[in-house]
Amino acid sequence: MAHSTRVVGIDSSTQSTKAVLVDAADGTVLAQRSAPHPDGTSVDPRHWLKACDDALGDWLGEAAAVAVAGQQHGMVALDADGEPVHDALLWNDTRSADAAVDLVAEMGGPQECAAAVGSVLVASFTASKLRWLRDHRPEAADRTTQVLLPHDYVSWHLAARRTGPFTDRGDASGTGYFDARTSAWREDLAAAALGHEVALPRVVADGAAAYEGSVVVAGGTGDNMGAALGLGLAAGDVVVSIGTSGVASAIAETPVADGTGSVTGFADATGRYLPMATTMNAAGILDLQARLLGVDHAELGRLALAAPPGANGVTLSPYYGGERTPDRPHAVGVWDGLRPSTTREDLARAAVEALLCSLADAVDLLRSRVGGALLAGRSGGDGDGRLLLIGGAARNPAVRALAPAILGMPVHVPPSAEYVALGAARQAAWALSGAVDPPTWEAKGAEVLEADPTPAVREAYADLRDRTGAWTRPERTS
Ligand SMILES: Nc1ncnc2c1ncn2[C@@H]1O[C@H](COP(=O)(O)OP(=O)(O)O)[C@@H](O)[C@H]1O
Numbered sequence: 369m370a371h372s373t374r375v376v377g378i379d380s381s382t383q384s385t386k387a388v389l390v391d392a393a394d395g396t397v398l399a400q401r402s403a404p405h406p407d408g409t410s411v412d413p414r415h416w417l418k419a420c421d422d423a424l425g426d427w428l429g430e431a432a433a434v435a436v437a438g439q440q441h442g443m444v445a446l447d448a449d450g451e452p453v454h455d456a457l458l459w460n461d462t463r464s465a466d467a468a469v470d471l472v473a474e475m476g477g478p479q480e481c482a483a484a485v486g487s488v489l490v491a492s493f494t495a496s497k498l499r500w501l502r503d504h505r506p507e508a509a510d511r512t513t514q515v516l517l518p519h520d521y522v523s524w525h526l527a528a529r530r531t532g533p534f535t536d537r538g539d540a541s542g543t544g545y546f547d548a549r550t551s552a553w554r555e556d557l558a559a560a561a562l563g564h565e566v567a568l569p570r571v572v573a574d575g576a577a578a579y580e581g582s583v584v585v586a587g588g589t590g591d592n593m594g595a596a597l598g599l600g601l602a603a604g605d606v607v608v609s610i611g612t613s614g615v616a617s618a619i620a621e622t623p624v625a626d627g628t629g630s631v632t633g634f635a636d637a638t639g640r641y642l643p644m645a646t647t648m649n650a651a652g653i654l655d656l657q658a659r660l661l662g663v664d665h666a667e668l669g670r671l672a673l674a675a676p677p678g679a680n681g682v683t684l685s686p687y688y689g690g691e692r693t694p695d696r697p698h699a700v701g702v703w704d705g706l707r708p709s710t711t712r713e714d715l716a717r718a719a720v721e722a723l724l725c726s727l728a729d730a731v732d733l734l735r736s737r738v739g740g741a742l743l744a745g746r747s748g749g750d751g752d753g754r755l756l757l758i759g760g761a762a763r764n765p766a767v768r769a770l771a772p773a774i775l776g777m778p779v780h781v782p783p784s785a786e787y788v789a790l791g792a793a794r795q796a797a798w799a800l801s802g803a804v805d806p807p808t809w810e811a812k813g814a815e816v817l818e819a820d821p822t823p824a825v826r827e828a829y830a831d832l833r834d835r836t837g838a839w840t841r842p843e844r845t846s
């Protein structure tokens with residue numbers, strides 16, 4: 369029996385590949401599958417190709433188009449045969465922190481850097497990783513002839529390498545060598561980072577087909593740009609994503625060039641911009657807490673909800689793996705307020721509160737830099753704007769219950785779905801249609817969560833955050 373036109377969207381993110389098979393007419397998800405990625409902050413990128421193939425199975429045989437949204441920034445450095453010269457350093461690998469400091473200085477300082485490439489470089493950016501490669505693995509740097517982002521590498525695989533590598537404006541804007549205002553590479557900055565000239569992928573126009581074989585392959589994008597497409601993010605909305613990273617992002621019509629580095633001025637996948645504040649420690653805070661307490665996520669949530677707001681004075685600075693917002697690449701986690709009476713419930717509660725306070729900081733930073741009408745209706749101003757909560761850890765009942773209290777406003781939780789992969793599918797359908805705009809897929813109603821604000825929890829968190837600001841651990845040696 370003939371079926372409707374189908375498209376596939378892929379989210380190749382930090383911990384796994386998720387794929388969705390979608391009806392191109394209305395965005396109905398017909399099936400979804402996932403495959404895990406290896407742990408760690410540097411990975412042989414060929415694992416992502418296998419995970420993609422595993423998650424896809426035979427879907428490309430029945431789909432008309434596919435697109436990939438991938439974890440941003442990762443460095444996929446390839447030799448003349450298109451093979452990796454080194455493991456890909458991921459966005460959360462902080463080895464490149466010193467390289468970022470050097471590059472920002474070479475560009476004339478933070479404001480000049482933000483003016484050139486939209487963001488102040490930190491360890492996460494591809495440019496910083498290229499400089500690390502030059503300084504610490506010179507032989508691999510010498511053999512590098514082209515540099516791709518994770519989504520470019522997977523998309524090229526899906527096009528069976530029958531065309532040259534390609535990317536899009538959204539993901540390119542996270543490299544540190546791309547000017548989103550002109551949609552042009554800054555080859556000079558890539559060369560300065562790596563130490564020699566290097567080939568960069570073709571930038572596909574938003575919504576265009578990159579390759580037309582038995583299936584159309586769209587340009588793809590970064591995972592956060594994919595989420596914005598999948599959610600149909602509207603002006604004034606802020607999305608908070610709790611995956612491996614914690615992200616507060618919003619659509620903007622004009623570029624942001626924040627010289628403080630708190631907000632990165634990325635492009636989105638529709639010709640606009642996607643300013644973001646990103647934390648490196650997010651769902652992992654709860655993963656570690658569950659492991660330390662010897663419980664699963666459901667029990668962690670139950671324990672957290674059994675303790676009072678403020679966790680009987682226990683607070684956590686949750687920057688376990690170094691942090692980016694605030695910029696503390698060498699930070700470690702710090703607990704405070706432990707007493708003989710402290711319970712497992714208090715520890716669980718403090719972990720959930722710390723996660724949400726770090727995200728509340730990110731939302732505040734985003735609002736302060738983007739200004740205008742973001743969430744305006746929620747703070748007594750004109751306009752509307754929803755705060756949407758997505759990502760793996762948003763499934764946790766304690767996260768849901770405490771989010772409106774700590775974020776201080778109603779929180780909209782859309783129906784559980786892989787929004788990054790759905791956004792990629794929407795881009796695939798867009799490329800297939802050849803239309804000027806992405807297809808309109810009606811969003812299903814969100815659950816709106818409300819709670820009385822608990823500002824004292826944020827104050828206690830901010831106090832510990834600020835007290836630990838000057839602490840660093842010894843520099844890493846490699
Ligand atoms: N019920 C839950 N409670 C807390 N964390 C959860 C829950 N379900 C999934 N997670 C966490 O969410 C994370 C995966 O989220 P996801 O958005 O898929 O991440 P990423 O896109 O970075 O790979 C994992 O760290 C996982 O342990």
Ligand SMILES: O=C(CO)[C@@H](O)[C@H](O)COP(=O)(O)O
Pocket residue numbers: 381382383438439440441459492542590591592611612613614615644646
């Ligand atoms: O570095 C950033 C954004 O700048 C991260 O948001 C990565 O894009 C990884 O995303 P997840 O795997 O956590 O979704």
